Amino acid sequence: MSQDLNITVAVRCRGRNQREVAQKSSIVVTVPNVSGANEVIINTTGDVGIAAQLNSKRYTVDKVFGPSASQSLLFAEVAQPLFHEFIQGYNCTMLVYGMTSTGKTYTMTGDEQLDGNDTLSEKAGIIPRILFQLFDTLKEQDLDHIVKCSFIELYNEELKDLLDNDGNEQYKKLRIFDSTPDSRNNSPKLNQRNNAKKYNYKLRRTSMQPSNPGASGTYTTMAGNNNNNNSNNTSASMSQGSNDNNTIYIQNLQEFHITSANEGLALLQKGLAHRQVATTKMNDFSSRSHTIFTITLYKQHQGELFRLSKMNLVDLAGSENISRSGALNQRAKEAGSINQSLLTLGRVINALADKSSHVPFRESKLTRLLQDSLGGNTKTALIATISPAKATSDETCSTLEYASKAKNIKNKPQLGSFVMKDILLKNVTTELAKLKSDLLSTKSKDGVFMSQQHYKEMNHDMENYKTELEEAKRLIKSLNEKVDGLTDEKQKLTKSLDLQNIKTDSLNDSINELQEKIVASSETENQLNNQIVTLNESMSSLKNEIKAFKKKELSIDSRFKLILNDQLMILKEKFLNQLDDLQAYDDESFEVQPHIDNLQKEISSSLTILETNIRDSYQSCIGEFLKETPTLFKEVEDNVTNINLLSTHFYKQISENLSDISEEYNNLKQYLNDRLFQNNHEERLGNYINKTTELMEQSSSNLMENVKDMVENYLLSNKQLLIDSMQRSTSDIIEQEMKLLKPKKQKWESSIELINRCDSLSNTYFNNMNNTLDSTKGNINMSNEKIKKSVIKINDRFSDQERDERRDVITKNKNIKDNIKQIVEKTNTLKSRFDETHSLAKYSVNEINGLDKSIRTILHDIEPTTTTNIIEQNIFLKDNSTGMGPRSKSPLKISSNNLNFSEVESNNNGTKKRRLSRDEIDGFASTQK
Numbered sequence: 004m005s006q007d008l009n010i011t012v013a014v015r016c017r018g019r020n021q022r023e024v025a026q027k028s029s030i031v032v033t034v035p036n037v038s039g040a041n042e043v044i045i046n047t048t049g050d051v052g053i054a055a056q057l058n059s060k061r062y063t064v065d066k067v068f069g070p071s072a073s074q075s076l077l078f079a080e081v082a083q084p085l086f087h088e089f090i091q092g093y094n095c096t097m098l099v100y101g102m103t104s105t106g107k108t109y110t111m112t113g114d115e116q117l118d119g120n121d122t123l124s125e126k127a128g129i130i131p132r133i134l135f136q137l138f139d140t141l142k143e144q145d146l147d148h149i150v151k152c153s154f155i156e157l158y159n160e161e162l163k164d165l166l167d168n169d170g171n172e173q174y175k176k177l178r179i180f181d182s183t184p185d186s187r188n189n190s191p192k193l194n195q196r197n198n199a200k201k202y203n204y205k206l207r208r209t210s211m212q213p214s215n216p217g218a219s220g221t222y223t224t225m226a227g228n229n230n231n232n233n234s235n236n237t238s239a240s241m242s243q244g245s246n247d248n249n250t251i252y253i254q255n256l257q258e259f260h261i262t263s264a265n266e267g268l269a270l271l272q273k274g275l276a277h278r279q280v281a282t283t284k285m286n287d288f289s290s291r292s293h294t295i296f297t298i299t300l301y302k303q304h305q306g307e308l309f310r311l312s313k314m315n316l317v318d319l320a321g322s323e324n325i326s327r328s329g330a331l332n333q334r335a336k337e338a339g340s341i342n343q344s345l346l347t348l349g350r351v352i353n354a355l356a357d358k359s360s361h362v363p364f365r366e367s368k369l370t371r372l373l374q375d376s377l378g379g380n381t382k383t384a385l386i387a388t389i390s391p392a393k394a395t396s397d398e399t400c401s402t403l404e405y406a407s408k409a410k411n412i413k414n415k416p417q418l419g420s421f422v423m424k425d426i427l428l429k430n431v432t433t434e435l436a437k438l439k440s441d442l443l444s445t446k447s448k449d450g451v452f453m454s455q456q457h458y459k460e461m462n463h464d465m466e467n468y469k470t471e472l473e474e475a476k477r478l479i480k481s482l483n484e485k486v487d488g489l490t491d492e493k494q495k496l497t498k499s500l501d502l503q504n505i506k507t508d509s510l511n512d513s514i515n516e517l518q519e520k521i522v523a524s525s526e527t528e529n530q531l532n533n534q535i536v537t538l539n540e541s542m543s544s545l546k547n548e549i550k551a552f553k554k555k556e557l558s559i560d561s562r563f564k565l566i567l568n569d570q571l572m573i574l575k576e577k578f579l580n581q582l583d584d585l586q587a588y589d590d591e592s593f594e595v596q597p598h599i600d601n602l603q604k605e606i607s608s609s610l611t612i613l614e615t616n617i618r619d620s621y622q623s624c625i626g627e628f629l630k631e632t633p634t635l636f637k638e639v640e641d642n643v644t645n646i647n648l649l650s651t652h653f654y655k656q657i658s659e660n661l662s663d664i665s666e667e668y669n670n671l672k673q674y675l676n677d678r679l680f681q682n683n684h685e686e687r688l689g690n691y692i693n694k695t696t697e698l699m700e701q702s703s704s705n706l707m708e709n710v711k712d713m714v715e716n717y718l719l720s721n722k723q724l725l726i727d728s729m730q731r732s733t734s735d736i737i738e739q740e741m742k743l744l745k746p747k748k749q750k751w752e753s754s755i756e757l758i759n760r761c762d763s764l765s766n767t768y769f770n771n772m773n774n775t776l777d778s779t780k781g782n783i784n785m786s787n788e789k790i791k792k793s794v795i796k797i798n799d800r801f802s803d804q805e806r807d808e809r810r811d812v813i814t815k816n817k818n819i820k821d822n823i824k825q826i827v828e829k830t831n832t833l834k835s836r837f838d839e840t841h842s843l844a845k846y847s848v849n850e851i852n853g854l855d856k857s858i859r860t861i862l863h864d865i866e867p868t869t870t871t872n873i874i875e876q877n878i879f880l881k882d883n884s885t886g887m888g889p890r891s892k893s894p895l896k897i898s899s900n901n902l903n904f905s906e907v908e909s910n911n912n913g914t915k916k917r918r919l920s921r922d923e924i925d926g927f928a929s930t931q932k
């Protein structure tokens with residue numbers, strides 16, 4: 004007779020997670036740090052002190068575990084006792100229940116991976132630990148045994164075998180059946196089950212093949228207690244509550260025979276991989292389904308007798324507050340389904356706790372599956388997981404409510420049924436034989452040896468497979484066609500992509516070329532700038548040299564003026580003085596004409612040489628100017644021409660490049676329009692590309708236009724700037740120079756006029772002097788004649804004696820003597836004066852030579868420079884054009900041939916000579932200044 008036993012209820016409270024810490028959600032749950040209490044206190048009011056104690060809610064359970072409770076502690080305290088029952092032959096169920104993200108999966112499964120030494124990690128949950136404990140215990144007990152596993156999922160009220168899938172998504176549909184003994188007897192399905200006729204014939208590649216008995220049967224019970232001891236154990240009825248004979252069966256559920264904990268772990272991992280998990284606001288890996296991992300144990304009891312027991316390990320999906328979890332669409336649907344099934348579970352718990360006459364097991368699949376575990380024949384433990392945070396205190400209260408209620412549920416645990424070894428063996432052998440036979444038949448293709456039912460099922464399966472195969476073939480064909488089409492398209496696209504790549508490459512090349520050209524252009528531009536700088540420097544040096552030249556010119560001018568004026572004045576003064584002296588001897592005459600002629604010649608030749616020298620110096624100076632100026636101007640002109648040429652070349656190159664680019668763009672556009680995406684089904688893409696191309700083209704051409712305009716404007720403005728600045732500076736300089744030169748020229752011209760006037764005055768002076776000398780000579784000759792005639796008369800008058808006497812008389816005649824003496828003295832004085840005049844004239848010639856030398860030195864000092872030549876040439880060229888150029892003949896019209904030093908005022912007698920008045924001399928000097 005079985006004893007009623009309460010469900011064991013434990014509460015596990017984790018620490019606050021990162022989200023709760025981030026939300027600054029305070030801790031409202033009081034639990035021991037590790038374990039040791041059986042009460043959970045929750046203060047939802049926010050009171051402190053005694054008020055808090057009074058107003059807090061208290062929930063009593065069997066065991067309470069705090070945040071520091073380890074997985075091993077939980078296993079030891081809650082799972083291990085139940086495991087012992089299981090190994091004794093009891094059917095056991097362990098459930099984890101609680102709000103989402105409170106640690107249900109962590110508690111039930113935890114870290115299921117093995118470390119390098121094939122041992123479990125500290126974080127391993129209950130299932131891995133049970134598997135290891137089981138095989139360790141079986142090994143210790145050294146009893147014959149068979150262990151099998153199954154893994155089911157309840158997702159959105161749909162049952163799924165998590166171990167069924169073998170790489171494809173086709174799951175066999177699982178169906179729940181429950182039957183009374185009557186229905187079992189009458190049910191064809193039950194008959195099938197009883198006869199162990201239904202097997203899953205799917206061959207397994209691993210050692211974990213579904214094994215008979217029961218394990219591979221189509222019908223599997225959730226509870227191992229089987230009232231029908233004669234059965235082959237593929238069916239097990241389980242007593243539940245008052246209805247002992249109500250049993251749950253799951254059609255098509257597969258069980259896998261395992262021989263080690265590792266194999267069980269592998270199955271667990273495989274099933275978990277297929278479980279519905281999603282990320283929610285509350286949990287990154289939230290389980291969206293309920294799962295049940297079942298371990299079935301056939302353990303040798305006594306002799307040939309084996310005991311069947313089952314351990315159901317249930318990980319429920321978490322209840323969640325949809326508004327808080329932020330679930331939408333699929334997640335919201337899942338949450339609705341989860342909450343619905345949990346609500347039913349809660350009602351079942353309530354009904355069982357309240358010992359209600361009606362327990363709503365059938366209201367959800369979850370409660371139907373757990374029918375035997377809650378109030379049935381199993382030993383059950385429930386672990387309620389909670390969070391300590393205030394944010395979830397409502398859900399925590401609700402969980403604790405159910406947990407404390409569940410504590411009141413009483414089960415009637417029963418030992419599992421016995422199975423005879425021979426039956427087990429027989430079933431296994433039969434199954435093996437069938438499998439072998441099927442295998443052999445298949446291999447030899449000489450027929451089929453199987454039951455009618457099996458054959459029908461096979462046929463049915465075959466038909467299904469055929470249909471599936473046909474569908475698959477059709478699918479493959481259509482997929483192949485699609486693949487072909489896609490391959491063609493891919494090839495076309497690849498080709499066009501290649502072409503496009505080539506075009507892109509060439510475009511890139513063009514762009515690179517253009518960039519190089521732009522770089523070259525910028526270099527040219529730099530060169531131009533440098534040339535402009537050099538030109539500017541030349542201009543400034545030219546200005547400086549012009550300034551220096553002007554200075555020199557001024558100094559030459561002043562020195563020349565000074566020398567010319569002074570020397571000429573001195574010369575004239577001397578001549579005039581001598582003329583005065585000469586005129587003092589009015590009536591005297593002697594032979595001075597040859598000296599005067601010589602002197603005249605010498606002075607004339609000196610003046611001619613002086614004139615020639617001055618003219619030569621001036622002409623050589625001007626010649627230097629004229630020679631050098633064109634060179635510089637030619638250089639400047641060449642530079643400007645070069646700049647022009649370079650600019651034109653650069654502009655031409657840029658224009659060519661721009662037209663190349665524009666052509667490339669046109670080609671690309673043409674190509675994009677004509678060749679790319681011709682397929683109609685790509686129309687939208689084509690339109691889009693065309694639009695994009697147009698936009699690209701538009702923006703590119705805009706860009707190019709901008710660049711072109713910019714470069715063009717830049718070049719033009721540069722060119723214009725250069726020309727303007729050249730023109731401005733040149734014309735400024737020319738203008739300035741012309742302005743400065745104009746008075747100079749006038750002065751030069753006036754000085755030349757003065758020299759000419761001086762020349763004519765000299766000529767007059769010389770003529771006068773000649774005339775004076777001629778008349779003096781005439782007077783002297785006349786005096787001579789008179790003397791001669793007087794002597795002849797005297798001679799004629801007296802004889803020789805008389806002549807002697809007369810001579811004596813004459814000699815004696817003091818007057819005559821004195822007269823002759825006077826005449827001789829005068830003649831000597833005149834002669835000496837002439838000598839003096841001659842030497843003075845010589846001195847004057849020397850002076851003039853000195854003057855000539857000074858002028859030469861001054862002119863030699865002027866080093867004609869290129870820049871002055873430029874300006875001079877420019878000026879003279881300009882003057883030529885305006886009729887202001889240099890005279891073809893020297894302006895110095897000094898004629899030495901007609902050089903006269905005195906002006907003779909010819910009166911009618913031709914004897915009266917006039918001296919130049921002092922006023923005339925002063926007037927001449929002032930004009931010279």
Ligand SMILES: Nc1ncnc2c1ncn2[C@@H]1O[C@H](COP(=O)(O)OP(=O)(O)OP(=O)(O)O)[C@@H](O)[C@H]1O
Binds near residue numbers: 016107288319
């Ligand atoms: N006691 C604990 N100690 C350490 N970490 C824990 C504990 N409980 C839960 N966690 C961690 O909290 C996270 C959520 O846990 P878990 O996924 O097990 O919650 P759940 O209740 O199964 O949630 P859901 O119902 O959404 O599936 C996991 O990262 C888990 O490792």
